[in-house]
Amino acid sequence: MKQVEAAAVRGRGGSGGASPLTGRSPPQAPDETEDVSLDLGSEEELALRKAEIRHPLATFFHLFFRVSAIITYLLCDWFSNSFVACFVTILLLLSFDFWSVKNVTGRLLVGLRWWNQIDEDGKSHWVFEAKRVPTVAASTEAEARIFWLGLIICPVIWTVFFFSTLFSLKLKWLALVLAGISLQTANLYGYIHCKLGGQKSIRRATPRLFVAADVPRNRPFPPKGKIPR
Amino acid sequence: LADVSIAEDITVEGEITVPVGSRSPDEDYSTLDEPVRETILRDLKAVGKKFVHVMYPKKSSALLRDWDLWGPLVLCVSLALMLQGGSADSKDDGGPQFAEVFVIIWFGAVVITLNSKLLGGTISFFQSLCVLGYCILPLTVAMLVCRLVLLAGSGTVSFIIRLIVVVAMFGWSTLASTAFLASEE
Numbered sequence: 025m026k027q028v029e030a031a032a033v034r035g036r037g038g039s040g041g042a043s044p045l046t047g048r049s050p051p052q053a054p055d056e057t058e059d060v061s062l063d064l065g066s067e068e069e070l071a072l073r074k075a076e077i078r079h080p081l082a083t084f085f086h087l088f089f090r091v092s093a094i095i096t097y098l099l100c101d102w103f104s105n106s107f108v109a110c111f112v113t114i115l116l117l118l119s120f121d122f123w124s125v126k127n128v129t130g131r132l133l134v135g136l137r138w139w140n141q142i143d144e145d146g147k148s149h150w151v152f153e154a155k156r157v158p159t160v161a162a163s164t165e166a167e168a169r170i171f172w173l174g175l176i177i178c179p180v181i182w183t184v185f186f187f188s189t190l191f192s193l194k195l196k197w198l199a200l201v202l203a204g205i206s207l208q209t210a211n212l213y214g215y216i217h218c219k220l221g222g223q224k225s226i227r228r229a230t231p232r233l234f235v236a237a238d239v240p241r242n243r244p245f246p247p248k249g250k251i252p253r
Numbered sequence: 254l255a256d257v258s259i260a261e262d263i264t265v266e267g268e269i270t271v272p273v274g275s276r277s278p279d280e281d282y283s284t285l286d287e288p289v290r291e292t293i294l295r296d297l298k299a300v301g302k303k304f305v306h307v308m309y310p311k312k313s314s315a316l317l318r319d320w321d322l323w324g325p326l327v328l329c330v331s332l333a334l335m336l337q338g339g340s341a342d343s344k345d346d347g348g349p350q351f352a353e354v355f356v357i358i359w360f361g362a363v364v365i366t367l368n369s370k371l372l373g374g375t376i377s378f379f380q381s382l383c384v385l386g387y388c389i390l391p392l393t394v395a396m397l398v399c400r401l402v403l404l405a406g407s408g409t410v411s412f413i414i415r416l417i418v419v420v421a422m423f424g425w426s427t428l429a430s431t432a433f434l435a436s437e438e
Contacts, residue, residue: 142318
């Protein structure tokens with residue numbers, strides 16, 4: 025608060041004559057030259073949210089399995105001559121990627137989760153869960169961006185592989201490519217469903233927190249008074 | 254001053270319940286904040302329980318509640334590896350046969366599941382895949398035994414032994430699958 029007041033005082037240095045050392049704001053009614061005071065609590069939140077990456081391990085693993093599956097598929101002829109070894113490796117990488125994105129990185133990086141639940145009378149329904157209250161320990165923007173980019177780009181790449189396999193008639197890889205497409209698209213679909221469902225509930229349940237967490241990047245306005253020479 | 258002491262032979266007991274603070278309603282079964290190790294252990298335990306159930310089938314209704322496809326994946330891969338290892342004397346490494354085994358198992362399971370759903374079965378799609386996949390375990394055991402028997406020799410006797418083993422394991426598979434499907438019939 026003191027900084028804000030001092031800036032306001034300096035801005036009016038030409039007219040008011042109040043010395044910056046006293047810290048007393050000139051006895052004038054607050055006008056448009058006074059700065060907007062920021063709530064320091066949300067400043068801290070903003071700083072923490074802008075912090076680089078809060079879950080480095082989760083981010084690494086989110087990308088590691090997907091990217092290694094793609095790289096192994098592209099370079100399998102270099103690694104080994106055996107089709108079986110490549111097939112099994114890529115399949116295991118795809119499965120680990122599916123499991124880790126679905127169960128771990130989704131909830132750590134963006135606070136979303138989806139699963140299938142069978143209740144007592146045997147009916148199965150799909151549950152899509154989204155973190156309602158965006159807490160300070162929630163995701164940062166960098167993490168969310170990495171998450172969504174990784175989630176969207178990889179199924180597209182596998183679809184490209186599907187067409188290239190089909191047209192170059194290397195049909196023994198087709199099963200693997202189809203498995204890759206279905207696993208990654210399933211995760212993509214699940215998380216988009218979570219995200220779309222979640223936004224409605226966030227807006228309904230905690231409107232104040234939603235707004236407060238999304239405070240636009242306020243910078244103090246430059247003081248409008250004349251700057252003393 | 255009123256005497257507020259109580260006689261010593263009266264026992265005083267009761268329950269104090271304090272409502273826990275404002276918990277959001279979805280924290281009761283929300284798994285959004287559990288540590289990663291717990292997630293891994295939970296899933297491993299579910300997979301292990303199902304494997305044990307295939308080996309010692311007894312009727313259990315809650316087993317299929319948390320289905321998973323990890324067991325079928327592992328079994329499918331091991332079965333396919335063992336099957337293609339047999340044709341190692343041909344020139345290529347049996348690649349297409351390996352993919353064939355995969356396609357047969359998964360496509361076949363999907364077709365059976367669709368069939369059962371179209372006939373009005375109450376089991377869900379993934380539960381059915383889970384059952385069919387886990388019950389491949391006895392067939393994998395049969396595969397192992399047959400490979401060992403083949404190492405000993407490949408005459409008529411070994412053929413009869415292998416036939417008996419495969420039929421027995423097939424019967425075990427069927428029995429195990431009925432144990433899984435106890436409540437769904």
